[in-house]
Amino acid sequence: MKTDKQLFLQIHPADNVLVALQDLAPGTEVVFDGKRFSVVSGVKAKHKFTLEPLDEGGEIRMYGVLVGKTVRALPQGETITTENIHHAASPFELRERKLDWQQPDVSGFENQIFMGYHRSNGTVGTANYWLVIPLVFCENRNVLVMKRALEEKLGYSKRSRDYEPEVDQLIQLYRAGATVEDVLNADIAMGKAQGDGKRLFEHVDGVKFLNHEMGCGGTRIDSDALCGLLAGYITHPNVAGATVLSLGCQHAQASILREEIAKRDPHFDRPLYIFEQQLLGTETNLIQQALKHTFAGLMNANEQRRRPAPLSKLCIGLECGGSDGFSGISANPALGYVSDMLVAMGGSVILSEFPELCGVEQELSDRCVDEPTALRFMELMKTYHAKAEADGSGFYANPSPGNIRDGLITDAIKSAGAAKKGGTSPVTAVVDYPGVANKPGLNLLCTPGNDVESTTAEVAAGANVVLFTTGLGTPTGNPIAPVIKLATNTKLFERMPDIIDINCGTIIEGTETIEQVAHRILRFVIEVASGNVQPKAVQLGQDDFIPWRRGVSL
Known part of the structure; x- marks a missing residue:
């Protein structure tokens, strides 16, 4: 990835858009890779703008893959939006295996155990x-x-906090003849925190x-x-x-x-x-x-x-929800590094949310350990997509209003960033819902993108810890597996400290590398797995459990 004074970033050398790391005003001068131009309309942080002029029907590339096409000609420096581009993804087919990967250095964790x-x-x-x-x-x-x-x-x-005193005060105001405005403007004291x-x-x-x-x-x-x-x-x-x-x-x-x-x-x-x-x-x-x-x-x-257990006994579910334009360049790649570390030590990871793998099918199928596994993945993706389209809602409809508002304006853009959670190791198994997906290595589990349905399924498949990235904030938890919440940006971490465990926004700010954050995450996972630390979702009793109906859920 290339950056320029932390104002913008090019994720992959083949990309023809840049990601704004800060709000860029109209007319902001951009000097990058031998090009000099100005931002046309202004770009909010997390959103993307064109690195070169594009004709109508021109391809938009991010993470090195096709993520959209223009609906009209776009000048250099123009912000891409739902009005000027639409979802597009490359077709995929069975190709030769690409199983070579660079295993991360895990020497600092080789003798680690959890209880x-x-x-x-x-x-x-x-x-x-x-x-x-x-x-x-x-x-x-x-x-x-x-x-x-x-x-x-x-x-x-x-009961993390007793809110009954607040209700008592509101009742007293009502009985004293308070107006609606009086109630809305009332300064009421918070109840005392309650422990177990x-x-x-x-x-x-x-x-x-x-x-x-x-x-x-x-x-x-x-x-x-x-x-x-x-x-x-x-x-x-x-x-x-x-x-x-x-x-x-x-x-x-x-x-x-x-x-x-x-x-x-x-x-x-x-x-x-x-x-x-x-x-x-x-x-x-x-x-x-x-x-x-x-x-x-x-x-x-x-x-x-x-009792002591090696880290190879960890099976980590990889999740995201309330994603933003920083998810694919901070928290998700950090999880990808953690995934690769755990795989290198003989552990298991589960990547799910198949609608959010749209556009990266070729890369993932190429990484499958053998052709039957690759064919299984492609079959599940095609069947799921076809069912969604038959019911009038293809994968293109996956991004939520919050995703779009914060820079994920097509499903392929969202997917290319979401897939980073799976790291770079070979895919050892592809499993349909509600099967077991705890084989050592990277497991792909067919689930919807709905974060509660997917987390519910990952835990049933064997995940004994879930790592959950979020850019907008979501309280999602699980009844039996600790869910560790990771913020993609520091503002979220500071705004919602009651549900977020780890800040990955330091990657965006340039104060930590992906590797450094990944090491910090894994150390936290070991403490949680040993029962020494309770993630916020566990502290709050956030026991979300929603089985997936095999109808369309994106």
Whole structure:
């Protein structure tokens, strides 16, 4: 990457646009690579402007790939927008393997370990949770009944701040005859911060109660996939055991769940209690049986202890959400370096969000370890894209208003930056949802770009830590895997310190290199994986869980 006094940047030598690192006023002189010209319309930070004049239909290239085409002729120095370019991406085909890659220096981490929970199937957890889950949405209420009965009594209630005093003050204002304006302008004191209660089971990190809106009434494909997803959570290394509530008549049968568990762990030996309401009769009988077995399971889980494990036992999910124009040049490449480091040490990483790999299919398919793996990736991409277009919303519709506002104006621009999270190592496996994707090396997992659906799927696939980059700010977390949030820019890190863990904006400012930030990230991951540090999402109890319906979700 080439920069000029931190005003703008060329990401790849083949690019014909530059990225503004700061707001550039109209008329700002640009001197770059033997060219001298002025910015035409002014460019906001994170947005792009042309390095050369372009004819109508001219190609826009970023990260060395096609990311769009002009809808009219553009002069040199013009800002690219949704009005003057549209999404475009190059076709892809099966080609020769490109498996050579430069492994990063990991000598500083070669003897590092983390303290984790060792499971009988050889996996290692970064946490120790008990699950209470419904097989069908009909059981959501009963799951919440158990939550109310157990969570606070066992010391797992998460209330980062008590806002009831604020409500009391607003009520007092209303009763005193305050107007709407008085209420809106009132200076009300904040409630006191609330911590966790004292945990009864010191070595169990929590009981997680997962609700969803699936299991019956939809397609059999979706109910079967739900069973696979739930099996991924039950067999996850961060889970000590599970209580499952079933109605009995739904599509998502307990027998299907058991089959999916056996696929993932043929010798599964953790406690699993399944209760069927239509067999047990009354709610009282169901809840009492579930509570007794859950409590007994927690007693068993509390006997487990953290023990040393090599970093090769880490499986890191790579995510992004609320991305901006700096994502692909700061936080995402830093994650890519972390990915390469972990792969070099024998660990696993998962890159998902297939709509956000549009335009970089050729590079990724070329990096697949063999032709069947490459063909599998291309097939999944084409099938997903075709289904999206058939339903009137192709990959081109992926960028959100926030993405566009902050410089990601086509899906290919967003994708080329998002793919940087996967580093440069060979692709060792391509897996369809809701499969297991924890093979050593870089795994590609087919999921939507929706960050909660994708994070939910990555954890089911085996990720025991998730690294999540954001340029705009999102609180996304997960019930059983710690989600570490990384800001692409310092302003976000300073504005939302309650949800962001790590600042990667130092790369944009030139005070740290990608390698330095990657080392900082990996050291933080080790502390989190060992239970020494809780990421903000865990502290807040941000337990996002959304299964993917195989209809179109971008």
